[in-house]
Amino acid sequence: MKVREFLQERDWEKFHNSKDLAEGICVEAAELLQLFQWMSPDEVHRFQNDPAKVKQLKEELADVFIYCLSMANAMNIDLASSVMRKLESNRKKYPAELYRGKARL
Amino acid sequence: MKVREFLQERDWEKFHNSKDLAEGICVEAAELLQLFQWMSPDEVHRFQNDPAKVKQLKEELADVFIYCLSMANAMNIDLASSVMRKLESNRKKYPAELYRGKARL
Amino acid sequence: MKVREFLQERDWEKFHNSKDLAEGICVEAAELLQLFQWMSPDEVHRFQNDPAKVKQLKEELADVFIYCLSMANAMNIDLASSVMRKLESNRKKYPAELYRGKARL
């Protein structure tokens, strides 16, 4: 995994305890959210069509993602299979035939 | 992508504007962080070796991840290449030979 | 201060290091935000006029507030004067005659 390689080259894995990584995910998630603060739905719509803004969004989303991957790396979690398992349990919790167009994730 | 398929089966993509998804990422990130609240480094260490706790952690991390993938889906972002680009820019910002063992992501 | 009294009666001040309190503020802030997730502006408006929802909001807001007061207590910060100083600096940063009706906090 490229994230692991990046961390190992810098000998940064030793800093990566799960509590501080969880804080990092929170901090980066808030920076992502900040991009949208005070925006009306119309402004959000325009934002989504503005390449400069989408570029910023991509970077902030990548930051959250990299911390998630670092957490998975630190904890030896196979994130892909956790996601599959969670989707499977959501599938049972929200059957498509009952929730189609009605509910929200 | 499995997340897209899950959303489409429920016709939930229409709810997925980027602002609310960013809120979702924040909310799930905080639930992940809450697992560690008040824990000393020793307790974090024990936590990381307790299978029941790690199971909870996997689920909360999967929730953050699913929202990130939903955001990427809603915005047509290729998350893998955003992550690669961000790591590339971090590689320049934090050269391995200067930051080895010294700095933190 | 009533929060200090509450903490001292339980001998809880010893747990209150500033890092964990900052985590607590984050976690409670996200619970407050969760009340609004997926709401359109119309739904937010209805929410604000629904006494049962406002009761929930009051409780979540009080939780954030209590953690802020606990942090101020732990760090011997006079919060009222910090707020006054910050408002004073915002007053200079955003002069009323330039920002009236135009900008956002």
Next chain:
Amino acid sequence: MKVREFLQERDWEKFHNSKDLAEGICVEAAELLQLFQWMSPDEVHRFQNDPAKVKQLKEELADVFIYCLSMANAMNIDLASSVMRKLESNRKKYPAELYRGKARL
């Protein structure tokens, strides 16, 4: 209230719907948390005794607080009495004689 006066001078109350204020509280809470990221308990202890750092902390905490007061203002919430009510309910939930020195807020 000084926060209300500040907002009214700028005609900013109209921007203050409760959803965006909740986002603001989250974003500011994460900036506060970021001050502590990667810190060991020893580093947190040193942080708490470093006047320059404490000054930063005061400012970030004031930001969270001002958003809480703005939310209370926008929703006509008497924050002091919400806090008193919440502490009262916490008093019953965590009786001092049972939780002294044992539990955490």
